[in-house]
Amino acid sequence: MKLKFDSTLDYQRDAVSSIVDLFSDFPLRGSTFSLASQSVNQLGLTELGVSNPIPSDQGEFETVTLTKLRAVQERNGIEMSETLDGLNFSVEMETGTGKTYVYLRTLFELNKVYGFTKFVIVVPSIAIREGVLASIDLLRDHLRSLYDNVPFDASVYDSKHLGRVRQFATSNTVQLLVMNIQAFQKDVDEASDPTKANIINREQDRLAGRRPIEFIQATRPVVVIDEPQNMESAAAVAAIARLDPFCTLRYSATHKRPYNRTYRLGPIEAYDLQLVKRIEVASVVADENPNAAFVRLHGVDVTKSRAQVTINHGRGKAFKTKKLWVRPGDDLHQASDQRQEYATGWIVSDISFRPGAEAVEFTNGSEVTIGEAAESFDEDTRKAQVVETVRQHLDKEKTLRPLGVKVLSLIFIDRVANYRACDDDGNPTPGPIAQWFEEAYSDLASKPRYAALGLPPVAQVHDGYFSVDNKRRPKDTRGDSAADVDTYDLIMRDKERLLSLDEPLRFIFSHSALREGWDNPNVFQICTLNESRSTDRKRQEVGRGLRLPVDQSGERVHDPQVNRLTIIANEAYDQFARELQTEYEEDTGQRFGIVPKQAFAKLALPAGVGEPPAAPLGEAVSETVWEHLKETGYLDAAGGVLPKFNPTADDFELDVPAEVVPLRAEITDAVSRYVFANRIINARKRQTVRFRKQVSLDADFKELWERISKRTKYRVSLSTDDLVSSAVSAIAGADPIEAPKVRVRVVELEHSRAGIASDKQIDQHEYATAAPTVLPDILADLQNETDLTRATLVRILRESGRLSEFAINPQAFTVMVTAKINSVMHRQMVDGIKYEPIPGLHWEMRRLEPEASEEIERYAARLYKVQSDEKTLFDHIEIESEVERRFAKGLDDNVKVRFFMKLPAWFTVDTPIGPYSPDWAIVFEDSERVYLVRETKGSADPEELRGREETKIRCAREHFDAIGVDYAVVSRVDQVVGRVP
Incomplete structure (x- = not known):
């Protein structure tokens, strides 16, 4: 299977032309150059090479370029530059929208229009370098087909193969040289010892005494900086300047310093244009453990020799978690209001203040770090994340397999040994994460609902990409070491193979290798398994799966119902949304709202x-x-x-x-x-379908409702024995006691310029946690809460038959028993118990009506309320603009409009440049009945519509003419009336 690329996407072409147009209408001249040996030990060799075109007058060139830049900025809606910040031009493109594709297209366009041939691509890491090389290989045939089979070479700068530098300089064809910033950052002038400078900056006998960088400098290359925010140090900036570039093009989603911003496609624009997947967050958060000596460390204060922790405090209904500062010698038994769990050695013995290794030690040998709390459910949470990832994956595979879309899941771990360890003989053994995964997959894959998928055996569906040591054992790395090269090569080589349904591998585990520089369009789940809440940047996590997926023919899938990326996060979804929004603001410099x-x-x-x-x-x-x-x-x-x-x-x-x-x-x-408030309100108001009154008027339904809807009241009168008896009954009839839960809430993050909303919940479920190891004195706690004797309490507990549940969740059981006993005691003055109907009080049928809103959830963004119920299918219409709101109101008010509806998104007309969705279907009635299809735009003038949009509209007009339907583009209802025959 080969990936296919679309060369007609407007936003990518706009990004390319934004750079190319900077140099239009200005004379550039080509040139050759020569480098003669300066070494007394060498013959006077001369190296001839080919340079990029250069300005005849640099000052005049920069003046004109500023004018061109301002024109480009104005058409792109970007604040115009007052001065030229050097010949540096920044292109901002959200992750997953084809940044690498765009800059490679830009380089070839510069060659086609101006004759540039020498291009240097500077990257900050091995991962990104390998990603660029993989992209060049994937795009080789595509680029040649677009640019008349222009010959080009792509190579990596390697200090062991300096001949590539000479080839780069002397060739008269398009040359792409990919360089790590680390390879040329250390200059001779900066090093106290010249031998510590990078080889590229040292004189080389093999190059006639020249420094390799001189060959690059002489070509006046166009320099592309991939992810420039990682190369903003003074040393990096100076190193790039030493390449003597004709100009420097900077491409990133997260510029720290946007030199001469030329084009912007931010996260909200990409989301609105459906260029990336929508984001869902499956929030996996455990209840705090109320039945143990729970301690979570939040931070330390070295100046005051203290640490901040959260512990359990109080018992029964008074239970809560409490945040406090502790110092050596503090006793958590006293601080917790004498909770029994802290009675055995939970006295602070030492605090570690070392950055990265903050910890609190206790006299019983326990230690709490910021990474993992004591007596918490952190391990249960990580296990639930694994189960949730498998469940989400299989659900999506069930939906997408018939569409020919392979589903992949990416799982980051913080320690390789947690997934794959080695025994004493060096043989690989599964770590706990691998065991959790295999148990979850084997259990879920065996369920009947997934039987039709014909899933591969568990051993074939998961694997890890890890660097290895000299004994071939997996190891932890940061992702930028020499040991990672082979790992990246394997990842990149497998990128297309992973997309095939014939390849069983579906779940990919990685330590650090896949955090940047790699993505796969068919990643639909991303799970980060840390021993604490993830501290990675959210955009980095999300970015690995934002690209639109492809099917088995290599074509992109544009269905928004398919394109959903689920992040399985060990934190609350609203916290995830807030942090993601903060990062957007930090990275783009734009405030939401x-x-x-x-x-x-x-x-x-x-x-x-x-x-x-x-x-x-x-x-x-x-x-x-x-x-x-x-x-x-x-x-x-x-x-x-x-x-x-x-x-x-x-x-x-x-x-x-x-x-x-x-x-x-x-x-x-x-x-x-x-406006953020508008989106939140509309997301909550989902009454988008008229309530079906005919059902509520049906006689059979009325009879059913009449029988089940009556309300009752009761009375109770008890003696002491009756108290015990009633309490036993109440406790026995209470809901089962369950262990504290790891709770999963799946929400969709709604992106807008107003902010990141997280109020649309689409799924939820729970997982159980481990049983407690310490049981408190329940009789003492119940006496304190009810004032009953121990003997009476023992009778109640024994006769209830529920005492065994105390060991499942002592805190919840104690609270339930307390509530039931107190409830019974509050009714002691009643002589027995008797139920009787309350005349005239019943559950009202009209309370069912809001449930109709669940029928069509997608019509929940911005709504127009229809006044003429007989005119359209729904009592609300989803509109996307003020133009559509006014048009809908005009149709609603116009007495000659018999019927109208907003056509659904899936109602499309195929065109050569992609599917087209018309807006409205209308029945207009005057002297005769006429059927219309209308498209609403701010302007109906074809000359004002963008080229591709107008092409689709023209295709649609032909389509509707062929089937005998009147079609037109309008902006007002009176234009509909005017066009009716």
């Missing part, structure tokens, strides 16, 4: 009939509109959206400057994208 002054720069006024399309408003006009919105009370001084902006109100009309009134709806939409 704040409307920037450039928000309207790309909007364009509608052109008159026969007139050319109008230019975008631009930065200056956008700022004027922004200031107007601030002055009229829609925005605060920072750009935050104020309550006055309420587009969901029926009478709302945004006050905009007179010159942009035709763009009122588009400006309203632009501001709406930054």
Whole structure:
């Protein structure tokens, strides 16, 4: 199976042209160069090479380039640069959207348009280097087909093979040289000992006394920096400058310093355009252990010689977890309000303050680190993560296998030995994680619901990518050592093979190798198994699985219902969402929920009939509109959206400057994208389907409901014996006591410019934890809570038949028994127990109505409430813009519209450039009945629609003409009326 690449994606072509257009209409000249030997020990050899074109006048070139840069920035809606920050140009592209593809396309486009042939790709690590080389191999045929089979060579700089540098310089074909920053960062001038400088910066007899870097410098290469945020040190910046580049192109999703930002495709834009998978978080969080000597270390304070911990405190209903500071000599038995579990040596004996090894030791020999709490359910949590990963994987495989989509799961571990260890003879043995996995897979795969999958044996479905020592034993590494090279080679070589359904491997375990530089489009689950909450950056974790998947023909799958990445995280989903949002803000420099002054720069006024399309408003006009919105009370001084902006109100009309009134709806939409509250409210209001009244009116259903819906009341009167008897009955009838749980909640993270919402829960379940090892004095605790004698309590416990459950969860059992006894005692004045109906009180049928909202969950974002129920299928319509809201209202209000509906996303028309989804189906009734299909746009002028969009619309028009349906593009309802025959 070979991956296929689409050369027609608009956003990628925009990114390429944004760089290429910087140098248009300016004369560049090609040149050769010569390097003569400077060594007295060598003959006067001359090396002739071919340079990239260079400016005839560097000063004039930079002046013109700044003008070109500002023009590109304005069309891309980016704040324009006042000055040129060198010939450095930053392209920001979200992980998974084809960054490497884009910059390779850009290099070949620069060759095609301007004749550039020398390109250096600088990377920060072995992993990324291997990823780049793998991408070049995968794209070789694709690039040649796009660029008339232009010959090119790609090589890696290797100090042991300096002949490649000479070949790079002297060849007249396209040359791609991939270099690790570490290979040329140490300069002769920086080293006290010249022999400590990188070989590339030292004179070489094999090169006629020249330094290898001189060959690269003389070519004036175009330098691409892949992940430049990792190369911002002074030494790295100086090393890149020593390459003497014609220009430097910087590609990343997370720039630290965006030199001359030229193009931006951020995480929210990628999410909105459905260029990456949607993200779900399966939050796996254990209850705190209420039945043990639980201690979790949060941190240490070396200045005050103390540590902060959380422990269990109190008993029965007074139980809680308590955070406190402790010092050597402190006794947790006293600090916990005399909890029995802490009575045996839980006295602080020592605190380690060493960074990375913080710990608290106790006199009983126990030790608590930040990595793992004492008497916690951390191991249960990690095991539940493994089970959850397998379950999520098999569910997706069941759905996607018929579509020809291979499902992969990626599992990071923090210690190799936890997955694969070695015995004394060096033979590999499964670690605990491998054992958990094999148990979970064997158990789940045997269930009937997965029988049709024909799953491979457990031994074939999982494997690990780990570096090895000189005895071939797996070992922990950071991912950037020489030992990792073979590991990366194996990973990259297997990338396409892993996509085949014929390959049984589905679950991939890694220590560090896959954290950057590698991804696979068919990774649908990512699980990070740490002995504490994951401290890795969320974007790094998520980035390994964001790419859209491919099917068995190598084609990308664009179905949003398929494209969902599940992160199995050992933390609460709202915490995950908050941290992910914080990282987005840190990485992009953009605050969520704040409307920037450039928000309207790309909007364009509608052109008159026969007139050319109008230019975008631009930065200056956008700022004027922004200031107007601030002055009229829609925005605060920072750009935050104020309550006055309420587009969901029926009478709302945004006050905009007179010159942009035709763009009122588009400006309203632009501001709406930054309103976080709107998205949260709409995500919770899911009443998207009209309640089926005919069911509630059915006689049989009424009879059933009449029988089961009545309410009752009861009375109780007890003596002491009756108290025992009733308490026993109440306890015996209580819900079973369960062990504390590891709880899984799966939520979808909704991305918007307003923020990361995590309120859409789509699944939940639980796993049991291990039984407690210490049991408290239950009679003492119950006496304290009920004031009954020990003898009475013993009778109740024995006769209840539930005492064995005390050992399962002492805390929960004690709380339940206390509540039942107290409840019975509160009814002692009642003489016995008697049930009787309460006349006129019953469960009301209308309470069933909200359940109808579960029928179509996808219509839950932004809704228009239909006023004319007889006109459409649903009582709410999902709309995507203010233009659509007004159009829906116009159809709703117009008496000549007999019926209308918003067509679902899967209703598509095939076109040569991809599927097309029309917006509306309408039945219009005047003197005769007419059936219409309409597309709503801010402008109906074909000249204002982007090329690919207009092509799809033209295809759709032909399609609907062929089947006899009237089709048009409109922006207002009166245009519908005007076009009806």
